[in-house]
Amino acid sequence: MILKAYRIMADHTPICADCGELCGKACCHGDKEHGMMLFPEEASRIWHDPHFRIEKRDMCGESVWFAVCDGHCDRKTRPLSCRIYPFVLRDGAVVFDDRARRICPLGDHGVDEYYDPRFLEAVRKTLASYQKHYPRFFAAWQRALAEYDKFFR
Numbered sequence: 001m002i003l004k005a006y007r008i009m010a011d012h013t014p015i016c017a018d019c020g021e022l023c024g025k026a027c028c029h030g031d032k033e034h035g036m037m038l039f040p041e042e043a044s045r046i047w048h049d050p051h052f053r054i055e056k057r058d059m060c061g062e063s064v065w066f067a068v069c070d071g072h073c074d075r076k077t078r079p080l081s082c083r084i085y086p087f088v089l090r091d092g093a094v095v096f097d098d099r100a101r102r103i104c105p106l107g108d109h110g111v112d113e114y115y116d117p118r119f120l121e122a123v124r125k126t127l128a129s130y131q132k133h134y135p136r137f138f139a140a141w142q143r144a145l146a147e148y149d150k151f152f153r
Helices: 002-009 080-084 117-133 135-152
Strands: 052-059 062-069 087-090 093-096
Touching (some): 002 080, 002 117, 052 135, 080 117, 087 117, 117 135
Antiparallel strands (some): 087 093
């Protein structure tokens, strides 16, 4: 499943240019505390990557793996959460993840028309597939997102 997700996402990016030039690649600056949630089947793929520390965390009652990065990974081996960043799936629609607003300039109001529709469709297709194949994981992720939403709405 994870390899299929990587293939779907391929080299798609949120905009048709290198969005990292807008913010100095802010989303790729790792530290000792923050991490990206790993999707099912993914931890074993990056377990031995020296750029990630893999740890178990609780996500709304579900135990999930997180990758805490050092800020220097091979783009081809980055986790799915990094590949879909800064978007999530809500009610079947791909939307900007409010948690990213402090980091990602793509969340500024009025730039929606610049998002690459191929990227958005790849995110939708990838996450819909996870929703179908891993409903328990996906439901816990949606609950976690809903908890975060309370702070942004």
